[in-house]
Amino acid sequence: MSKKYNVVLVGIGAVGAEMLKILDQRNFPIDQLKILARSSREEEIGGRTYEVRAAAEEELDGAHFVFFAGTEGAKGASATYAPPAIKRGAVVIDNGADFRLDPDVPLIIPEVNPEDIGKHRGLIASPNCSTIQMLMAVAPLYRVSRVTRIIASTYQAVSGTGRDAICELREQSPKVLAGELDIECHVYPHQIAFNVIPQIGSFKEFGFTTEEWKMDRETRKMLHDDSIRISTTAVRVPVFNGHAESVYIETEKPIVVERVREILGEAPGVVLIDDSENARYPMPIEASGEDGVYVGRIRRDPYVKNGLHLWIVSDNIRKGAALNVIQIAERMIADGLV
Ligand SMILES: NC(=O)c1ccc[n+]([C@@H]2O[C@H](COP(=O)([O-])OP(=O)(O)OC[C@H]3O[C@@H](n4cnc5c(N)ncnc54)[C@H](OP(=O)(O)O)[C@@H]3O)[C@@H](O)[C@H]2O)c1
Structure with a gap:
């Protein structure tokens, strides 16, 4: 047994x-x-x-x-x-x-x-939820060609802050819709319903927040690469569950978009939803409750050699x-x- x-x-x-x-x-x-x-x-x-x-x-x-x-x-x-x-x-x-x-x-x-x-x-x-979903998509590419630069912007759901933040969005939303002006804020420094807040954690070196530094430090540690340069803007959005990220990477050697799709299509835990013509791309409402890390909007940067853009969405409570x-x-x- x-x-x-x-x-x-x-x-x-x-x-x-x-x-x-x-x-x-x-x-x-x-x-x-x-x-x-x-x-x-x-x-x-x-x-x-x-x-x-x-x-x-x-x-x-x-x-x-x-x-x-x-x-x-x-x-x-x-x-x-x-x-x-x-x-x-x-x-x-x-x-x-x-x-x-x-x-x-x-x-x-x-x-x-x-x-x-x-x-x-x-x-x-x-790791931090935002680091997990970013690396689930970036690490398979890194194995093919070292990634030298990452610029990430996150759109993070309130569930990332825990139970009290979910309640805060739930309580504020009907009040804002009813036109109430005096909205109480307990969890975040500002109203989160129908708003976005460009602060997750407290402000540290170079004006980046603790959450933004986590993406850098944790990625370096897991990839065992201290030379990779990562800068992030982490933003709280009025979504109940499921973080989204716009991630720009530069690789040492070029990887064409078709090959990126192939690599990510085979990567364990990653699910490709990348059919822009039919308006198919990852979204929190579809990722919430699921185990996968969803990747789409894969495209080459028109101006930077070896630059690639990815859109990455995952359930921060589950895989995150x-x-x-x-x-x-x-x-x-x-x-x-x-
Ligand atoms: N939410 C996310 O997306 C996410 C992602 C990655 C990592 N994390 C991390 O996961 C952890 C939990 O986050 P969460 O979002 O689930 O928080 P949460 O909803 O606020 O829940 C916190 C839980 O911890 C319990 N607790 C607090 N202090 C305790 C203590 N001293 N001894 C025993 N239990 C204690 C609370 O007990 P009571 O129920 O009795 O109050 C509550 O059940 C945090 O470290 C967070 O940073 C969260």
């Missing part, structure tokens, strides 16, 4: 809830499942009722895998409970940003750098977070690493 694992899930917000659905959908080999959050209660997800327990170190006893979908920061879920989980011998896989750039922590997209998984010392990090974490665990099981 194949082995089954004790799984602890910490956090049951936007990502945690999706993880439960995916564990179920993919028949993850679970012996015992425990769900931890800030408070104990029952939660109904995907037609099933789950017991949620208040997070505490002793709840991690006996876990083989601990998946983190909690909050980030010094007092966040991962910073508090990842070290005791590792001490107890569990493999920790974290959705958050706390450990992503730690040189001792592999940052993994299974389709991009699975060879790094084996370097873990108890903790593996899953929950699914990627579970795929890492599945890969570890398949490779006998746990």
Whole structure:
């Protein structure tokens, strides 16, 4: 009989809830499942009722895998409970940003750098959602010809901020439609309904935000290439779920558009929707709820030698977070690493 694992899930917000659905959908080999959050209660997800327990170190006893979908920061879920989980011998896989750039922590997209998984010392990090979908499309091209430059603009859904942001868009929208002028903003610094906000995270070096720097630092780490030059403008848009990205790349050697389509058509996890004549291209409303990273609008830059444009859309909660974490665990099981 194949082995089954004790799984602890910490956090049951936007990502945690999706993880439960995916564990179920993919028949993850679970012996015992425990769900931890800030408070104990029952939660109904995907037609099933789950017991949620208040997070505490002793709840991690006996876990083989601990998946983190909690909050980030010094007092966040991962910073508090990842070290005791590792001490107890569990493999920790974290959705958050706390450990992503730690040189001792592999940052993994299974389709991009699975060879790094084996370097873990108890903790593996899953990248930022925008980095994941960009690299799912860029890495297969990089393998054919090194990518030297990336300029990305993102159009990120509110689900990327979590449960409270989804509620904020839901609450603001009917008020704006009704002509109300006094719109309350709790999650974002500005109204998000019927607006776009060119700020995700806080402003750092050169005027780029933390989210924009994540695309740069995380990409360099996973491609093991510090010479690649990446600049991003990350924008929050009033879409419930599914991030979109306009990504411009320059490759060392030319790759013709037909060959780009061929490469991406064969890339695992990538789905081509690239039929402009029939108005077929990826969109969040079609990507939401799906596992694929959708790529379209593939075209050569008319002015820059070896320049290519891609339009990339994916469900940020699934491949951008929950699914990627579970795929890492599945890969570890398949490779006998746990
Ligand atoms: N949303 C995305 O698209 C996305 C993509 C990639 C990565 N991530 C990362 O995934 C993580 C989860 O994001 P989310 O969007 O699901 O957030 P969320 O909707 O705000 O949910 C956060 C969950 O974490 C729990 N939590 C918070 N502090 C905790 C603590 N100290 N101990 C135990 N549980 C705690 C909360 O518990 P209560 O329910 O009891 O309040 C809640 O269930 C974050 O690190 C985020 O950066 C998110």
